[in-house]
Amino acid sequence: MREMIKVSVESLEGDLLDCLVACAINPDEKIFYNRPEGYTIRWVRKPPPFSTDWAKGGPLIDKYQLTLSPPTSPVHRNGGPHSGWGRSGVWNACTWEKGFDGRRAVAHHETSALVAAMRAFVEFSLGASVEVPKELAT
Numbered sequence: 001m002r003e004m005i006k007v008s009v010e011s012l013e014g015d016l017l018d019c020l021v022a023c024a025i026n027p028d029e030k031i032f033y034n035r036p037e038g039y040t041i042r043w044v045r046k047p048p049p050f051s052t053d054w055a056k057g058g059p060l061i062d063k064y065q066l067t068l069s070p071p072t073s074p075v076h077r078n079g080g081p082h083s084g085w086g087r088s089g090v091w092n093a094c095t096w097e098k099g100f101d102g103r104r105a106v107a108h109h110e111t112s113a114l115v116a117a118m119r120a121f122v123e124f125s126l127g128a129s130v131e132v133p134k135e136l137a138t
Helices: 014-023 052-064 112-127
Strands: 004-008 067-069 072-078 084-087 091-094 106-110 129-133
Touching: 014 052, 014 112, 014 129, 052 106, 067 112, 106 112, 112 129
Parallel strands: none
Antiparallel strands: 004 129, 067 091, 072 084, 091 106
16 A cells, blocks of 8 residues: 655645645545555546646635735734734735634745645645645655
8 A cells, every 4th residue: 555644735836736626626536546556646637737727726716715915915023033014925825714624724835826825725625734645745
């Protein structure tokens, strides 16, 4: 049986993030699946590009009412050398509903609002960390 590892949603990108978005939309999704000899390392089908194509990921932002904030949004930092008000410096996405673990989901990405939004959606739906086949996480 192939080894499963836990990955932080905050680090997800690319096909693996898109795969988990598809799994969050439809829990019965079989993009990667368990076989008698273990999890497959091949995609059953490549997931739609939710995290790079606004036509695919954008409607999820509307449907699940995700909030986006640009890197120029003001944030307040308590303590440290940069305490006080300043720019966040990253794209932020959050949910207003309580998700998988009973809390709101918040996610970030340095350059992509869509990646931040899809991370927040996965965290909201599946939790802050998820188990995936080790081969898919590398």
